[in-house]
Amino acid sequence: EVQLVESGGGLVQPGGSLRLSCAASGFTFSSYAMSWVRQAPGKGLEWVSAISGSGGSTYYADSVKGRFTISRDNSKNTLYLQMNSLRAEDTAVYYCAKREQWLGDNWFDPWGQGTLVTVSS
């Protein structure tokens, strides 16, 4: 069974930093691209960042470019999101998700249970 378990969320002051982790199991982690998707309280889903299976290619939403860094350690089957210069609008539940693809199309399955990040003074 594929499992994704996020950790690292919490309360942080504006301008602060936080690193999220996502531990993966049940599949060949290095063979799959992974993503982070967030959901602000009471709001919809927003894609944040993605990384290729090897880690050699990374992608970011404009809203986090230059502040967030996605990475992975395939020896530990773990995905990371380093978040710097955090703002109140970054407050959200952050989900990691495994990318599925077919002929250039992309979707997510499954998703982790999420970790809450609250940016507030």
Next chain:
Amino acid sequence: SYELTQPLSVSVALGQTARITCGGNNIGSKNVHWYQQKPGQAPVLVIYRDSNRPSGIPERFSGSNSGNTATLTISRAQAGDEADYYCQVWDSNWVFGGGTKLTVL
């Protein structure tokens, strides 16, 4: 950037058929994926590539896509189907609709 439009809410009587739409410019030329999110839980894929059901998803869930509208259809709606539903397409990155809250009366 590509935009997807969903109704904020849809209501359906118990046992009847619910239809949730997802609008986008010529969305029929793209593949649409649907996620179900129950309160306090992570999203779950219920339909991928317009009309395919992942293993474990009941046959009551189906999808279609044509022209400017994709539709998620839930037959014989149950109380357990109450959730938020999100459509998603790939347009050089992942684009989500705003979500639709399904209420089963």
